[in-house]
Amino acid sequence: MTHPIEDHGLLRLLTCGSVDDGKSTLIGRLLFDSKAILADTLSAITKTSQRRGMQEVDLSLLTDGLQAEREQGITIDVAYRYFTTGTRKFIIADAPGHEQYTRNMVTAASTANLAIILVDARKGVLTQTRRHSYLAHLVGIPHLLVAVNKMDLVEFSQARFEEIKRDYLDFAGQLGIREVQFIPLSALNGDMVVDRGENLNWYQGQTLMEILETTPSAQRRHAAAFRFPVQYVCRPQDASNPALHDYRGFMGRVESGSIAVGDSVTVLPSGLSSTVKAIELGGAALADTATEQSVTLLLADEIDISRGDMIVKTGELPSQTKQLAATVCWLAESPLDRARTYLIRHTTRATKAKLAEIAYRVDVNSLEKQAVNQLAMNDIANVTFKLAQPLFIDAYADNRGTGAFIVIDESTNNTVGAGMILQENIYVA
Amino acid sequence: MLFTALKPQQRILSHLDWLEAEAIHILREVAGQCSNPALLFSGGKDSICLLRLAEKAFRPGRFPFPLLHIDTGHNYPEVIAFRDRKAAEIGERLIVRSVEDSMQRGTVVLKHTGESRNKHQSVTLLEAIEEHGFDACIGGARRDEEKARAKERIMSFRDEFGQWDPKNQRPELWNLYNARSHKGENIRAFPISNWTELDVWQYIERENLELPSIYFAHNRPIVYRQGSIVPVTDITPAKAGEEIIDLQVRFRTVGDITCTAPVISNADSIEKIIAETATTTITERGATRLDDQASEAAMEQRKKEGYF
Incomplete structure (x- = not known):
């Protein structure tokens, strides 16, 4: 066991905004400051930055994946990035901000538990901000975080930050967004990303990284009702092992809720009921399941079940x-x-x-x-x-x-x- | 199992348990949606993880797919021996197709005898897919390995020519995978897409998985060539004027000898490898894959041509 003490699992997040908002720079900064960028990658982007005549290393180059994009200088598809802070693993879905790419944003949002919505401190809340917020809310991302970026270009003004916050809350209310957090930062300098920096001392809240590390995991948000769509039925019928002759394992992933040995279940569409005889994972017996866990269920009664059927708790029918x-x-x-x-x-x-x-x-x-x-x-x-x-x-x-x-x-x-x-x-x- | 101390109802999967659950779900979707898949097994660490995940997904039943290895003929003998022993041990069918056979058929033509056979694996893989009628190949590629892979789907569609079109990928939402294909087309499925190199090593440690010996620190004759460490073997001899040095090294990836370089290391246990990986300063491919250094877009180009 590597980390038996603390493991806050995994957080999937989405960044939305355009190139102009400094989104790629922010991701680059998160990766850079959390030491997820290694020497050879850094040396490659340093070379490219110099070739393009830039003074400093352009962190946004870290997230420009495909040749076609590099040629056009825009992000055309969802890219996934990874970093870890020792207690938590993060998966960033990087969605392009351009208007045509609503579908990419919806795709990226579908697996995210937190969305960072970038706002340029000089420009404030734009049509694009509304679009991103609407889509993030529509796809049901539970945690929205408005990051007011480029604070360095508005002299780190608290008044400007508060103004943007008021504007945002105005329309967020109309959309039915109830919970939203705000943070001022400068991705370019790194203020309030991982380190607090010296320029935003009026801001008392958590840094971006602290917010990411403490946001509740997606598994806590799941509905309580047990839902187990059957993916595959295991019938070994191994002639050399008579113990497995009657084995019928129903394999799938717990989409929501949880189940324990002895619970009553109903199978859909047949409507037949039984009880959970055993729960297995790779040959090991479990007493119960966690949400999102992939397991094999064995039932007390012989019921005909195939892929596409759903096992639910009796009395909790969808x-x-x-x-x-x-x-x-x-x-x-x-x-x-x-x-x-x-x-x-x-x-x-x-x-x-x-x-x-x-x-x-x-x-x-x-x-x-x-x-x-x-x-x-x-x-x-x-x-x-x-x-x-x-x-x-x-x-x-x-x-x-x-x-x-x-x-x-x-x-x-x-x-x-x-x-x-x-x-x-x-x-x- | 590794859970944080919470009430049973609120139990959170550790990041490794979550990644494992996701990979099992993907493997079962391939089995449920595809009629004739294969799992690519090379004896390398990523595919060793895939084997364990397949055991967790399908035991006590047999795997609903054979194992397939495309052998360049230039692999380290320790890895090939491990591959054969492992397949026999878990009792699953292993199919090996070799680049040398493609060369004899004339479908692979080397530019010169010394050219690396690594990129020619694509041809042999497509021939094996056609021969067996595979509609899906499960591979151990990860999105963190290389830029072009960061946008790869978990179920990635390839046309009749095995080509990947980065501009025309199927949208992939939630955990609803679309592994449908018409005859002659192929799905490449990547269950450990969301794993990093460190995740792989942590999983190997947790599951106590056996690895080929060359992953651990050992002494080996090498030469320094253009800043890289090149192992001296029959296939990659020292050039005139190069000094052969005996060095303690290990491999972070294993593949074709001509394009896999070791790193200097004294990590002779998985624990030490994890410690090294967690503090390493060079990416896995940057350190060890001579073929990716050709250009910034090298990997993307090979993928378009049908490479994994």
């Missing part, structure tokens, strides 16, 4: 539906076509689906609801799908694991849409 109302982000260049049949993948289950209705599209800049006939790439809209097979669902706001789905175009096999299930589908059984 809703069942063949009409799915959801907020959808359209990801593909070809528009959502009313005439076509798509495939919806929800947990480990897939069903054919057709568009029934587009209620409205949301303009991500003005946040206006607009009547539209079709959805193009980067559109966000409330729609209803008709489903060939029923799905077992929770509202996305309550449960990301059983509230999210993707839309697949079967002709190309591309992932063309991302959906978040609305509360209106949910009924109490």
Whole structure:
């Protein structure tokens, strides 16, 4: 055991903002100050900085991944970065800020537990800030952190910081964002990133790194209801080992809640009930599970269960539906076509689906609801799908694991849409 | 298991347990969604982790895929012996396809006899995929290894020619993976995408995984060439005028002899390797992969051509 004392697990975060806000510089600074950048990488970016005629090392070069981007000088896709502080591991999803890339931001946000929304202290709250905040809120990121960057360019003015904070809270209230934190910083100098620096002494709060280290983990936010979509059924049928003759292990990941040996469970769609006989992980027996843990469940009764079924606690049933109302982000260049049949993948289950209705599209800049006939790439809209097979669902706001789905175009096999299930589908059984 | 002290309902997975749970979930998705996958096993440390994760994912059943190794013929004998022994030990089927066979077929042509066979593995891999009809290959690549990999999907789509198109990747949201492909196309699945080199070593320690001996400090004849340490072997002899030195080294990655360099180290146990890794100043690939140094975009170029 390497670190038996303290392990705060893992935090996934998202950074949103444009190149101009200093986002890449901030990530570079986090990696640099937490010593995640090694000598050869630093020497490579130093060389590139010099080649481009820069005076200092450009930390933003650390996050410019692909050749195409380096040529264009913009970030076109979500990139993942890693660093650790000894007690916690961090995964940064770096999403481009450009307007066309709503889909990238939604993608990056889907796995994040905290979003850093960058604001340029000189420019204050912009349309882009509203768009990023709306999307972060829509995708249900529980912790929003507004980082007012480039404080060095406004003489580290507390008044300016407070002004931006007021502006932000004004529209955040309208969006229904209840919890948001603010921090002033200078990514370029490193003030309030890892070290406090000397310039922002009026700010009494935590540094960015302290906030990241103490934000509650995603697993604490999960709904209490136990949801276990079955991924794979293990039937060894090993002739040489009669003990395994009747072995039926139901393999999957605990999407939410937890389960213990002896608990009563119901299997969907069959509706049959049993009790948990054993929980296994790699041959070892467990008494119970943690949320997000991958395990194998063995039940007391012989029930026919296959991939796509869901095991839940008896008395905690999800809703069942063949009409799915959801907020959808359209990801593909070809528009959502009313005439076509798509495939919806929800947990480990897939069903054919057709568009029934587009209620409205949301303009991500003005946040206006607009009547539209079709959805193009980067559109966000409330729609209803008709489903060939029923799905077992929770509202996305309550449960990301059983509230999210993707839309697949079967002709190309591309992932063309991302959906978040609305509360209106949910009924109490 | 490694949990922080919390009420059972609030128990938080340690970062290694979380990474393990994610990798198991990905492996089971490949098994559930693909009809004929294979797991790439080289005997290297990342693929050794994959084997343990596959055991955790599928035991007491058998793996729902064979192991596949693309052998350049220029691997360290200790690693090949380890590969064969490990596959036999866990009782799973190992398929080996060699770059030399591709050379004999004429599908791999070296520019000159001394050229590294490393990048030619792509051809042999595609031939093996076609021969066996694999619709998915599970690999041990990690996003922290190299810039071009930082944007790689966990389920990465390759067209009929094995090509990766960085501008046209499938969006990947939540933990809803799309591993669908048409006949002739292929999915590359990377269950340990989110692991770093340190995570790998910590997992090896925690799971008490056995490794080929060359990962640990040992004495080996080497020469210094253009700032790199080059091991002296039959395949990579010393050049005229180079001084052969006996040095205590270990390998951080193992692969084709012609492009894998050791680092100076006296770490002869996993504990010492972890201590070294945690304080190291050079990236894993920067230190040891001679092939990535060709240019800033070297890895991206090889991936586009079908390299892992």
